[in-house]
Amino acid sequence: MVESKAKILIAASDLFSESGASGLSVRAISKRAGLSTIGIYNHFNGKQGILDALYIEGFQMVMRAIEAEDDAASPRDAVLQGLSNYIDLAARQRGHYQLIFGRGDPTYTPSSAATAVGEEAFNRLTHLVSKVLPQALSGRQKREAALQLWALAHGYVSLQDHEATELIPNAAWRDLIMTAVTTHLDALIAKHAI
Amino acid sequence: MVESKAKILIAASDLFSESGASGLSVRAISKRAGLSTIGIYNHFNGKQGILDALYIEGFQMVMRAIEAEDDAASPRDAVLQGLSNYIDLAARQRGHYQLIFGRGDPTYTPSSAATAVGEEAFNRLTHLVSKVLPQALSGRQKREAALQLWALAHGYVSLQDHEATELIPNAAWRDLIMTAVTTHLDALIAKHAI
DNA sequence: TAGCAGATCATAACACTGTTATCAAGTCTG
DNA sequence: CAGACTTGATAACAGTGTTATGATCTGCTA
Known part of the structure; x- marks a missing residue:
């Protein structure tokens, strides 16, 4: 059945x-x-298979989040909208977010099918970011730009529920992350627009 | 005994x-x-107590790493040296690093004594960073500046051993992180030096 | 010093985890 | 219809953290 x-x-x-x-x-x-x-x-495939399915589900949610940019007036707005959705997703689906970032079950390592979905999510982010950059840039440069934004956003999200940052008020995080990401994005645009 | x-x-x-x-x-x-x-x-206190001891050990290593700035010519160099040591520590002591960031054992939550050490580590980083900023800044602004650098460094370190970033060559990571961190630090300095 | 209280240790068991061997029942194909 | 294959359940195995039951050893007090 x-x-x-x-x-x-x-x-x-x-x-x-x-x-x-x-x-x-x-x-x-x-x-x-x-x-x-x-x-x-x-x-x-036992519990591995279950976690694989949830891992894939998690990265599919990530892809839907960063690509929900229907009403974006510019590529820059599309990136910011995608990252904003990413932050919301991490807060709303903590379990999935933790799973795709190695928390959850230490004995679990994603299968090749699962990691492929993760790589695709990164590729989609790269594609989204590359629209604000000159077309002439190499794939590597585009990936590195996308990685910078991802690292910044994920770093904040990861530190948000860490015990060492209790001095930062809970309500402040969203603004902190978005201003940091916006600053970084504009710096990226300026750097490559010479 | x-x-x-x-x-x-x-x-x-x-x-x-x-x-x-x-x-x-x-x-x-x-x-x-x-x-x-x-x-x-x-x-x-059972396994909790063991993990607490290792958690504390981990954050003590972090503090030693970011404060090993003996030969720093300037506060800016001290921050960069500390962050560079932080990155090295994360690579050298993967187990401890994963433990203090929620990977390792999902059933473990640090005791209040352990989280206190984590908070102290964050305070030390804040103190280190605040030396490059105007003294007039509020504690909150200083903490937010330190958080920005920490989020960036940790975000990179965390993504480094994620399966989705296999396209980024392994040897490139150190430079990527340090250039990103340096750029961000200089932007922070410039922003507050008006 | 004698005796008792408390700390320290070992064995064995309990409840839980993921996994699998064994076997029964259903389903589909030649 | 007969045989092969898939799907199902029960029970067991090896591993986990934890603890109840005792035994031994240490150190303080009368």
Whole structure:
């Protein structure tokens, strides 16, 4: 039955969104799906397969977030809108965000299929960013520009829920991140517009 | 015996440096220390206590790294030297770095004593950075400046061992990070030197 | 010094984890 | 219809952190 596979995936995704990776045990998933544990090994590759599916789900959400730029007046606005959506996504889907960045389950390493989706997400960001840069730039230069923005945004998001930054008020983070990202983006544009 | 406590800590630290958090089981530690598992509960607070000790060890290494600025000619050089050491530390002590940033063991949350050390590390970085800024700035502005540099450095370090950035050659990372950090630091200095 | 209280240790067990061997039942194909 | 393959469940294995039950050893007090 293909129905069982869907049931398992729904149960896993729900459980994951509710209680994060800690509540995601094989027995808990199967119990919620109304099946025995063995289905997770028939339809998926055990817990690895479940986490792979959620990892892919996470990066697909990232791609949707950074590309939701329908009403962007300029390429620059599109980048800023995408990064803003990225920040919101990280806050709204903490479990997925933590999973795709190595937190969650230390024993998990993404399969090649999963890492391919992650690479594609990076490529999409690179494509988005490259629209504000001269076309003549090499692929490497474009990737490095995209990486700069990603590192900045992810660095902030990662430090936001770290215990050492409690002195920074919670409400201030969004503005902090967006001003830093905007500054950096404009510096990138200026640097390459000589 | 205070000797047993030291034995356990050494065994845990060695085991952790060798095989990371995955190889760090209560039984493995006690076996290596030549004791039974119960000592970990008498002398520490179970595995939580062990991880707390390693977490604190990690942030102490961070503090030593960013403050090793003996031969710095200027405050600006001191900051850059500290950040350079930070990057090296993250590469050399991956286990500790991952632990203090939430990877390692998802069930672990640092105790108040541990988070205090983390906050102190952030304060030291703030102090280091504030030397390149006008004294008149508020504590909050100084913290935000330090946070910007930390987010940038940590964001890069965190993305460096992510599968999605395989297109960036491994040898390029150090230069990428340092140029980004330098650019950002100079922008900070210029912004406040009006 | 004698005796008792508390710290320190070991063994074994409990509840949980992911995984799999064994076997039963259903389904599809030649 | 018969056989092969997929799907399902039960129970067990090896691993995890933790703890209840004792035994031994240490150190303070009467």
